Amino acid sequence: MRGRHGSSVGQPLTRLDGHLKVTGAAVYAADNNPPGMLHAVMATSDIANGKVASLEIEAAKRHPGVVEVMTPDNRPPIADPAGPDAPFGWRLDVLQSDIVHYAKQPIAVVIATSLEAATEGAALLAPRYEEHSPVADFDTAETFAATAAGVFGPARDEMGNVETELHAATFRLDEVYDTPAQYHNPMEPHAIVASWDGDELTVDTPSQGLIMAQRRISDLFGIPLENIHVRSPFLGGGFGNKGFLAGPQILGILAARLVGKPVKLVMRRDQMYGPLGHRGRTQQRFQLGLDDDSKLVALNHTIKAATSIFDEFVEPAGKISQTLYASRAIATDHQAVPMHIGTPGFMRAPGEASGSAALEIAMDEAAFARGLDPLEFRLNNYAEVEPISGKPFSSKELRACYTQGAARFGWADRPLLPRQMRNEAGLLVGWGVGTATFPTLMFNGQARAVLTADGAATVETAAADMGQGAWTSFAQIAADSLGLSLDKVEFRAGSSKFPDAGIAGGSAHTATAGSAIHAAGRDLIAKLAAIAARDERSALHGTGNKDIVARDGRLYLREDEDRSDSYIDILGRAGLGEIRSDSKVGPDDPIRSDYAMHAHGAVFAEVLVDPELGQVRVSRLVGAFAAGAIINPRLVRSQYYGGMIWGLSFALHEEALIDHRSGRILNADLAGYHVPVNADVVSLEALIVDEYDPHVNALGAKGVGELGITGTVGAIANAVWHATGVRVRRYPIKITDLIDQPGRSI
Amino acid sequence: MIIRIELNEKPCSIEVDDPRVTLLDLLRERLNLTGTKKGCDRGQCGACTVLVDGRRINSCLTLAFSVDGRSVTTVEGLAKGGKLHPIQEVFISRDALQCGFCTPGQLMSAVGLANEMPLRNDPEQIREAMSGNLCRCGAYQGIVEAIMDYHGALSTDGATHETI
Amino acid sequence: MKRFEYIRATSVAEATSAAMEQNAVFLAGGTNLVDLMKVGVSRPDRVIDISGLAELARVEFLPNGGVRIGALVLNTDLAYHPQFSRDYPSVAEALLSAASGQLRNAATAGGNILQKTRCSYFFDLASACNKRQPGAGCDARDGENHGLAILGWSLSCIATHPSDFAVPMVALDAVVEIDGISGHREVLLDAFYTLPGDYPERETVLQPGELVVAIRLPPEAKTFAQHSRYLKLRDRTSFAFALVSVAASLVVEEGMIRDARIALGGVALKPWRARAAETRLKGQVCSDTLFREAAEVALADARPSGNNAAKIELSRRLVVRALRVAEAGNTDQPRSLPGSVFAEQPKVSANG
Incomplete structure (x- = not known):
C-alpha cells in the first residue's frame, strides 16, 4: 500500500487532535451544556443483595432545585433491557424493579436545576432496604461449569490427552494463581447529555461503538435509527468500559424523557464500581508436564472466574494457553463463580491479561525447576503453528522480539539464580521476562469516501478515538488510500451519522475501520481511474485501474509516469461535482480461516526491591513487539507504553477490595484503588519489530492496544521473584507478600 | 454572593447562589469553561488542576466562594493570541497525551510546579512532582520528557528512549 | 452536600465566636473537609472560612530558637521554606512525602494535623463505625483491616491517623496553640490527640469552637537538624498513604547518640511516639544491633487489630532503617523522592 498511494502511513505524525486536546477545546460528553439543561444524579444501592424497601422521595423533592425523582414507579417505559436484542444478552439495570443484585446498582435518579441540588437530593433519598446476605467471598462461593469463556470462546477445549501426557511427563508443575477484580477507571467517568425533540434524540456520550449504541437505544425506546444521533468525538479513555451503553447512560436518556428537557448525567467515580463491568476475579490452576528435553507435553489450565448472580461473563483466561506455547496436549476449562457483583466484562486484553499473568509465572517456575534460563525455556517451547488448531500463523516474528528485546535489555548477563543482584544502594535487583500475545481480530466495518471537484476529499466512518489515535492514523490511511496529502482530506468520525465503523475494541479498530477507509479510498480511486480511462481527453485514456498509481491528487500510469491526470481535471471534464464510494469490510474473508492470526512480543522487566522492607519499584521495562504493518509509530509506541503501564498496574497495584459481609467495594475511588502514578514509571522502551503479514487485512496491520499488557505482568512478577527468591502467586504483589514469608529474611 | 475573580487574566464576576459550588463546577457548569475536567471530584486524580494565584490546586476541593478576589488560570488561558504556550507544544511533540482527558490538569500542573520548588535537571523530581496527576492511558514518560523539554533541561538520563 | 451557611471570617475572634453555633466547622484549605462533605461523612450547617486570616x-522563627508555624501556613510553603527545611529536615520530608503537589498547595498546617482517618469503614456511610456514629459498632474489626492499627487501638476503633507531617512534629515535641x-x-501535640478508647468519636482535646492557630517547635528541635529523616512505606511510589512511616531524629557526636526521637505513623489513631526506644538509644554508640533493640522496644506493645500482624514486623524494620538513614545524616540536596525507600543516596547501604 505504501508503494501505491501516498506516504502518510508509516509516518510518526503528531496527533492531529493534539491542538484541541492541549487547549481544552476537545469536547467530551460532559462538556456539553445545552440550553435549559437539567442535572441528573443517580442514587445507588448500599447493599449487594435484597430490595429497596423505601425511599424518602418527598424529602428529596423538597430540596430547593430538585425537579423530579425517577424510580421504578415513574420511569418511562422501555423494552426489556435483558431481552433478546441486548448485546450478548447482558442485562442493564435501568430501574426495572426494586430488586438489588450488587452494590452501586442504580436505584433512583434525582433531576434538579443544579448539580449541587441533584447531588444532595440523591443523598436525601436515604433508602431503606430488605437486605439478604450476599455471596461476596470468591473463595467460598459455589461454582458452576461456564457455558462460554468470555462471549465467543468455548468454556472447555482439549487438544491431545492432557491426563495421559501429565502422567507420562518427567517433570510436573501444579500451582494456583490468583488475580483480583479490577476496574477500568478511565479518567473520564461515564457521562451522558440527552436531548429529546419529540421522538428525535441527540445524545452526547462516550462510546467505543457508536452504531451499536444507536441500535441499542433504538431497540430500547422503539424509535427509528435515523431519529437517534449519538455523538462521541472524544472519549476520555475506554479500555472496554465504553464498548456497550451501560445502564446509567440509558438512565440519562430516560431522565430527559421524564422531565422533557435536556439532562446531563455524570457518574461519580465511586458509582463506576458497579454497573459498568470490570475484569473479574480469577483463580487459575496450571498443571504443566515436561519431557526430558524440557518441552511441554501437557498444559492443563483450569480457571475459576467470578460472574454476577444474574448474568454470565467468565474472564476467558484460558485462551492464551491454546495459542502461545507448543505442547503435545492442551486443555482449558472455565468454571463460573456467581457472586453479588455487577457483571464482569471486557477490560483491556480480556482473558489474555489474566491468563498471561498466571501462565508467565508458571512458565518461569518450570524453567527454574529445570535449571533453564526462562527465555531459553520459552524458545524451547516455541509454537511453530498455533497449538490448539495446528494452523500456520499468518506471520509471527516472536523470535525476533525475543532476540531484539533481550539484546536491548542486556538479558544475557542475567544470573540464573534469584537474589544475586544488588544495585549500589543495596537494593535487590531482579530481571524477568514474559511473552506478549494478542489475537488479531476484525469486525464488520464501513466507510465512505467523497472526492469533490476541487480535488479535496472527505472520509467518514463512525470510528471512536479513546486515545489510541484514530483521528490521526485513520486520516493517514484515508489520505494514502486516496492518493492525497493529509491537508486535502477531511476525516470525520465520532458520530452515528457516519457509516458503521464497528467497535473500537479487541484491538481491531484499525483492522476494521482502517480497512474500511482503505477500501473506500481504493474503490474511489478505481472509479476515478475508470472515468479517466473512458475519457479521450485524459492522458490515461484506455488504461486499466490496476496499472494506476494515485499520488498527490493525480493518477499515474505505473509503467509510464509521464502519463498522468489530476483528480480536478478528471472530475471537471466529466462534469462531476463529486464521486463517492461506500465500502464494507468484514472478517469473513476465507483466507482468515486458513491462518492463526496473533500479534506477539517479549517484555523484559527490571525491578528494585528493598531487601528488608519489601517495597518494589519497576526500574526498567523493555518490550519488543511485532504487530504487522505500523500505521503511525509514534502513536503505536504510546499504545505499547500504555499497555506496559497497565501490566505494571496489574502486577503491583490494582485490586478492588470487597467486604465479604456486605459485598461493598471498600476502595471504590482513586485513592484506595491504586493505579500507577508518574513516579511508578521510570523507564519504558518499546521496540517495533518488523513484521510483514499479507493475510490479516488489506493494511497488514495487527492490533497494538492490548498487546502490551500481556507479558508485562508476568515479566514483573518474575523479576520480583528473581530479585527476592520469593514466589508470589497472587496479584497484585504487595509489600506484605514479600516480607510476610515465614523463614524468609526479606 | 457575587464572586469576583480574575479569570485567565480577565476580570470576571458572577452571582453564585449556592455555597456548595466548587471552583471546578463553577468553571464547568456555570462559566462554560469545560477544558478543566472532573475525573474523581475528590482530589485523587488531578484532572481538575488549575492555578489559583499561580499555584496549582485541585479545583474540585475548592469552594467557589473561597476564591473570591483571587486569580484563576485554566487550560483555556494558556495559549495567547492563538499561539500555543510552549508546554502545549511539547505535549504534542512528545505525545504526552492519549485520550486527552487528564491533559488539561497535567498541563496546569506542569506549569505550576516550577513555582513551588527549585527545579533540577532530574526526571525523578518531575515524576514525583507530577504524581498528583493520574493518566490512565499511561502517557507518563512523554509527560516527563515534555516537562523536561519545557523547563529547558532535557538531560541524557531523561531521554530514556529514542524519539522519532 | 448539605446546604450550609458560609461565613468568611475576618479575625480569629470572629471565627471562634461564629464557631460556637451547633454543627459549625472551620474551612481552611478544604482538602479534607470538602471531601468529607461530598462523601456525606461531614454535614455541617455552618462553614467558617478562615483561609483569609x-x-x-506566617512562619515565625522565635527568639528562643524555636519556630511558630501559623495554622494556615501551606504545606508547600513550609516544606520549601529555606530555613525551616534546613532546621527541621524530617518535617519537610514528611510534608513532601504526603499527598500531591496540588493538595500540598491547598492544605494547611492546622488542617493537616486535624485530618480524619482514612479507614474505609469511616468513609463508607453504610458501614458501622463508632467514630462516625458512636455506639454503632466497628465493621473494620472483622473486615478489610490489613492496613489498620497495631498500637493504641481499642475494641471500638482500630483506625489510624493519616498525617505524615504530624509524625515528625510529635517526635520533635511540637506544641499546639x-x-x-x-x-x-497550649497543648503538646502528642497530648493533643486522644486514643480511641471507648470514645473514638473524640479525636483531639479541642473543645467546641476552639481553633488551632499555630503549631510550635521548641528550641531543642533544631538540634536534630543534622540527623533527621522521615521514611514512609507505601504501595505505590508516590501519592499514597503510609502503610507505616517513621520519623527518626538523632543528635550524634562521634558515633554516640546524645539524644533521639522516634515516632511512627500509620500504626495508631495518633502519631506514635516511641519514648522507651528513645531512652534505649541515648548514650549508646550507633550500631545495627542497637537500632534493632530500639525497634523491639518501640513495638513491644504492638498487637494486631485484625489481619495485620505483618505490619508489626514491618514497623520494626522501618524503625531500624529510619535510624540508620538518620545516622547517615541529611544532605543539602533535596531528595527527588521524599520519604521513599528509593530516595536513598547510594552510599547508604540497605544491607542489614
Whole structure:
C-alpha cells in the first residue's frame, strides 16, 4: 500500500487532535451544556443483595432545585433491557424493579436545576432496604461449569490427552494463581447529555461503538435509527468500559424523557464500581508436564472466574494457553463463580491479561525447576503453528522480539539464580521476562469516501478515538488510500451519522475501520481511474485501474509516469461535482480461516526491591513487539507504553477490595484503588519489530492496544521473584507478600 | 454572593447562589469553561488542576466562594493570541497525551510546579512532582520528557528512549 | 452536600465566636473537609472560612530558637521554606512525602494535623463505625483491616491517623496553640490527640469552637537538624498513604547518640511516639544491633487489630532503617523522592 498511494502511513505524525486536546477545546460528553439543561444524579444501592424497601422521595423533592425523582414507579417505559436484542444478552439495570443484585446498582435518579441540588437530593433519598446476605467471598462461593469463556470462546477445549501426557511427563508443575477484580477507571467517568425533540434524540456520550449504541437505544425506546444521533468525538479513555451503553447512560436518556428537557448525567467515580463491568476475579490452576528435553507435553489450565448472580461473563483466561506455547496436549476449562457483583466484562486484553499473568509465572517456575534460563525455556517451547488448531500463523516474528528485546535489555548477563543482584544502594535487583500475545481480530466495518471537484476529499466512518489515535492514523490511511496529502482530506468520525465503523475494541479498530477507509479510498480511486480511462481527453485514456498509481491528487500510469491526470481535471471534464464510494469490510474473508492470526512480543522487566522492607519499584521495562504493518509509530509506541503501564498496574497495584459481609467495594475511588502514578514509571522502551503479514487485512496491520499488557505482568512478577527468591502467586504483589514469608529474611 | 475573580487574566464576576459550588463546577457548569475536567471530584486524580494565584490546586476541593478576589488560570488561558504556550507544544511533540482527558490538569500542573520548588535537571523530581496527576492511558514518560523539554533541561538520563 | 451557611471570617475572634453555633466547622484549605462533605461523612450547617486570616499564615522563627508555624501556613510553603527545611529536615520530608503537589498547595498546617482517618469503614456511610456514629459498632474489626492499627487501638476503633507531617512534629515535641472564646491555651501535640478508647468519636482535646492557630517547635528541635529523616512505606511510589512511616531524629557526636526521637505513623489513631526506644538509644554508640533493640522496644506493645500482624514486623524494620538513614545524616540536596525507600543516596547501604 505504501508503494501505491501516498506516504502518510508509516509516518510518526503528531496527533492531529493534539491542538484541541492541549487547549481544552476537545469536547467530551460532559462538556456539553445545552440550553435549559437539567442535572441528573443517580442514587445507588448500599447493599449487594435484597430490595429497596423505601425511599424518602418527598424529602428529596423538597430540596430547593430538585425537579423530579425517577424510580421504578415513574420511569418511562422501555423494552426489556435483558431481552433478546441486548448485546450478548447482558442485562442493564435501568430501574426495572426494586430488586438489588450488587452494590452501586442504580436505584433512583434525582433531576434538579443544579448539580449541587441533584447531588444532595440523591443523598436525601436515604433508602431503606430488605437486605439478604450476599455471596461476596470468591473463595467460598459455589461454582458452576461456564457455558462460554468470555462471549465467543468455548468454556472447555482439549487438544491431545492432557491426563495421559501429565502422567507420562518427567517433570510436573501444579500451582494456583490468583488475580483480583479490577476496574477500568478511565479518567473520564461515564457521562451522558440527552436531548429529546419529540421522538428525535441527540445524545452526547462516550462510546467505543457508536452504531451499536444507536441500535441499542433504538431497540430500547422503539424509535427509528435515523431519529437517534449519538455523538462521541472524544472519549476520555475506554479500555472496554465504553464498548456497550451501560445502564446509567440509558438512565440519562430516560431522565430527559421524564422531565422533557435536556439532562446531563455524570457518574461519580465511586458509582463506576458497579454497573459498568470490570475484569473479574480469577483463580487459575496450571498443571504443566515436561519431557526430558524440557518441552511441554501437557498444559492443563483450569480457571475459576467470578460472574454476577444474574448474568454470565467468565474472564476467558484460558485462551492464551491454546495459542502461545507448543505442547503435545492442551486443555482449558472455565468454571463460573456467581457472586453479588455487577457483571464482569471486557477490560483491556480480556482473558489474555489474566491468563498471561498466571501462565508467565508458571512458565518461569518450570524453567527454574529445570535449571533453564526462562527465555531459553520459552524458545524451547516455541509454537511453530498455533497449538490448539495446528494452523500456520499468518506471520509471527516472536523470535525476533525475543532476540531484539533481550539484546536491548542486556538479558544475557542475567544470573540464573534469584537474589544475586544488588544495585549500589543495596537494593535487590531482579530481571524477568514474559511473552506478549494478542489475537488479531476484525469486525464488520464501513466507510465512505467523497472526492469533490476541487480535488479535496472527505472520509467518514463512525470510528471512536479513546486515545489510541484514530483521528490521526485513520486520516493517514484515508489520505494514502486516496492518493492525497493529509491537508486535502477531511476525516470525520465520532458520530452515528457516519457509516458503521464497528467497535473500537479487541484491538481491531484499525483492522476494521482502517480497512474500511482503505477500501473506500481504493474503490474511489478505481472509479476515478475508470472515468479517466473512458475519457479521450485524459492522458490515461484506455488504461486499466490496476496499472494506476494515485499520488498527490493525480493518477499515474505505473509503467509510464509521464502519463498522468489530476483528480480536478478528471472530475471537471466529466462534469462531476463529486464521486463517492461506500465500502464494507468484514472478517469473513476465507483466507482468515486458513491462518492463526496473533500479534506477539517479549517484555523484559527490571525491578528494585528493598531487601528488608519489601517495597518494589519497576526500574526498567523493555518490550519488543511485532504487530504487522505500523500505521503511525509514534502513536503505536504510546499504545505499547500504555499497555506496559497497565501490566505494571496489574502486577503491583490494582485490586478492588470487597467486604465479604456486605459485598461493598471498600476502595471504590482513586485513592484506595491504586493505579500507577508518574513516579511508578521510570523507564519504558518499546521496540517495533518488523513484521510483514499479507493475510490479516488489506493494511497488514495487527492490533497494538492490548498487546502490551500481556507479558508485562508476568515479566514483573518474575523479576520480583528473581530479585527476592520469593514466589508470589497472587496479584497484585504487595509489600506484605514479600516480607510476610515465614523463614524468609526479606 | 457575587464572586469576583480574575479569570485567565480577565476580570470576571458572577452571582453564585449556592455555597456548595466548587471552583471546578463553577468553571464547568456555570462559566462554560469545560477544558478543566472532573475525573474523581475528590482530589485523587488531578484532572481538575488549575492555578489559583499561580499555584496549582485541585479545583474540585475548592469552594467557589473561597476564591473570591483571587486569580484563576485554566487550560483555556494558556495559549495567547492563538499561539500555543510552549508546554502545549511539547505535549504534542512528545505525545504526552492519549485520550486527552487528564491533559488539561497535567498541563496546569506542569506549569505550576516550577513555582513551588527549585527545579533540577532530574526526571525523578518531575515524576514525583507530577504524581498528583493520574493518566490512565499511561502517557507518563512523554509527560516527563515534555516537562523536561519545557523547563529547558532535557538531560541524557531523561531521554530514556529514542524519539522519532 | 448539605446546604450550609458560609461565613468568611475576618479575625480569629470572629471565627471562634461564629464557631460556637451547633454543627459549625472551620474551612481552611478544604482538602479534607470538602471531601468529607461530598462523601456525606461531614454535614455541617455552618462553614467558617478562615483561609483569609493572614495572621495565621506566617512562619515565625522565635527568639528562643524555636519556630511558630501559623495554622494556615501551606504545606508547600513550609516544606520549601529555606530555613525551616534546613532546621527541621524530617518535617519537610514528611510534608513532601504526603499527598500531591496540588493538595500540598491547598492544605494547611492546622488542617493537616486535624485530618480524619482514612479507614474505609469511616468513609463508607453504610458501614458501622463508632467514630462516625458512636455506639454503632466497628465493621473494620472483622473486615478489610490489613492496613489498620497495631498500637493504641481499642475494641471500638482500630483506625489510624493519616498525617505524615504530624509524625515528625510529635517526635520533635511540637506544641499546639489553641484559641477559643474562653481564651488561649497550649497543648503538646502528642497530648493533643486522644486514643480511641471507648470514645473514638473524640479525636483531639479541642473543645467546641476552639481553633488551632499555630503549631510550635521548641528550641531543642533544631538540634536534630543534622540527623533527621522521615521514611514512609507505601504501595505505590508516590501519592499514597503510609502503610507505616517513621520519623527518626538523632543528635550524634562521634558515633554516640546524645539524644533521639522516634515516632511512627500509620500504626495508631495518633502519631506514635516511641519514648522507651528513645531512652534505649541515648548514650549508646550507633550500631545495627542497637537500632534493632530500639525497634523491639518501640513495638513491644504492638498487637494486631485484625489481619495485620505483618505490619508489626514491618514497623520494626522501618524503625531500624529510619535510624540508620538518620545516622547517615541529611544532605543539602533535596531528595527527588521524599520519604521513599528509593530516595536513598547510594552510599547508604540497605544491607542489614
